[in-house]
Amino acid sequence: MHKLRFLRAGVFAVLFPLLLNTTALAAPVLKLNSSGRDVMLLQQKLQNVGYTIKDIDGIFGEETQRVVTQFQKDNNLRATGIVNNATWRALKDTKSIHHGSIKDKEAQLARIKSQAPSYGPLVANNKPILERSKVSGLISTAKSYIGVPYSFGGATPKAFDCSGYLQYVFGKNGISIPRLADDQYRLGLRTTSKSQLEPGDLVFFTTYEPGPSHCGIYLGNDQFIHASSSRGVRIDSLSNSYWQPRYIGGKHIVK
Incomplete structure (x- = not known):
């Protein structure tokens, strides 16, 4: 499980900046029932900036929609629950929170x-x-x-x-x-x-x-x-x- 999370984090670190830089003018619009790699990248980024998502599974369900809506409210965006260019840009500009291992956290x-x-x-x-x-x-x-x-x-x-x-x-x-x-x-x-x-x-x-x-x-x-x-x-x-x-x-x- 830890190895899987590590691999996902590594893939995310490489692909998320690439996604935003190469699709600045046409970032993928994601909404309820969307699925795939872009949704997984979205979920991982939301988790990294402090929002709770139980499953990083690439499926844009009601939980992901709720978290996206809250992120939009927190960043003074239209709270539609739909990920558009403005939401992608705000995610790119939001700093990640690194929690590390339990020992790292305690230290x-x-x-x-x-x-x-x-x-x-x-x-x-x-x-x-x-x-x-x-x-x-x-x-x-x-x-x-x-x-x-x-x-x-x-x-x-x-x-x-x-x-x-x-x-x-x-x-x-x-x-x-x-x-x-x-x-x-x-x-x-x-x-x-x-x-x-x-x-x-x-x-x-x-x-x-x-x-x-x-x-x-x-x-x-x-x-x-x-x-x-x-x-x-x-x-x-x-x-x-x-x-x-x-x-x-x-x-x-x-x-």
Whole structure:
């Protein structure tokens, strides 16, 4: 299975740039029920830029259509679920996310954690940590970085990953929180429903691995701000078709 994935990845690395460069004016239009090599290349690229597709099988089914539609929404394209020239170009311009092996991932996370900046003593787990009077300032800081690009391991305004963004924003407001999303998930009090969230609370999602692997700050009115892998720091809705099924819970940190 690993060898098959390796071969597919190798084929993809060679063919995808060729496909885009040689068909810039007439990229293949793909839609529901399309099949073949071009569909497989599409599925592999979507997976590489952070979208979940269970089967890289060359069959444009309802799952692929759903993911294409979400990619189009995330990139301000017409959300038709049909892959046209504009969608191919956006895919070409979107950077891939390399997750590597489990050992590589663990080594990367350990290095990120060891290099995390210090903002003073860490706050305690399992209790509110954010003074209500500081919420508006925290949200204002968070919004000031909208548009900053994403980079795995990024923790400065040059580029952020999701947890590095949260740590930086809280640090700018005098609050020291852990560097990684799964450690940040230990903060505050778990909510049992979205209705219990209030602005300043944290929200968590499962994305490229099980458990809390993505995080953001709740803004109210079903919206949250986060460093997305596809578009950098931005505001999205918890009811978004991509984020809603991946939402695993909120942590109430406002006191």
